[in-house]
Amino acid sequence: MIRQDMILITAMILFLLVISVLIFLISKRFRKDFTKSSMDEMEGLEFEHFCAELLKRNGFCDVEVTKGSGDYGIDIFAEKDGVSYGIQCKCYQEPVGVKAIQEAYAGKEYYEKMVGAVMTNQYFTSPAVEAAKKLRILLWDRGYLDHMMEEYR
Numbered sequence: 001m002i003r004q005d006m007i008l009i010t011a012m013i014l015f016l017l018v019i020s021v022l023i024f025l026i027s028k029r030f031r032k033d034f035t036k037s038s039m040d041e042m043e044g045l046e047f048e049h050f051c052a053e054l055l056k057r058n059g060f061c062d063v064e065v066t067k068g069s070g071d072y073g074i075d076i077f078a079e080k081d082g083v084s085y086g087i088q089c090k091c092y093q094e095p096v097g098v099k100a101i102q103e104a105y106a107g108k109e110y111y112e113k114m115v116g117a118v119m120t121n122q123y124f125t126s127p128a129v130e131a132a133k134k135l136r137i138l139l140w141d142r143g144y145l146d147h148m149m150e151e152y153r
Contacts, residue, residue, distance in 0.1 A: 039121045047091035048075045072110040073103030086113035090120040101131040
């Protein structure tokens with residue numbers, strides 16, 4: 001009787017251990033999708049989908065990733081509080097320059113969106129910041145994306 005109890009207890013412990021490992025692996029996979037360092041390792045299209053999901057999780061609706069080429073400078077369409085957005089995404093290893101701002105502005109105008117924005121895993125050059133002010137393009141840099149990820153958690 002004691003031997004059967006020991007076998008049963010051992011089996012239960014092993015079962016709980018396997019379940020715990022599975023839960024840990026699943027939660028780790030989810031967390032990997034929203035970690036600060038993982039966005040630096042993404043390719044362009046993967047980063048666009050990451051940004052789209054981040055926008056959804058932060059209250060944007062009608063979030064849509066555009067087709068890859070010929071998108072006129074807009075990678076994501078989104079809406080929040082009745083405001084339509086055209087968003088350019090840039091996953092770079094260095095600061096983002098003026099060209100991304102120009103693309104977002106052109107795309108915003110082409111698609112007749114109310115607001116244009118550039119989202120990046122980096123920061124912006126001084127000329128890019130000046131151009132964005134002049135063209136009224138929102139700049140969502142690394143700090144802003146980090147803040148969006150923290151808000152979601």
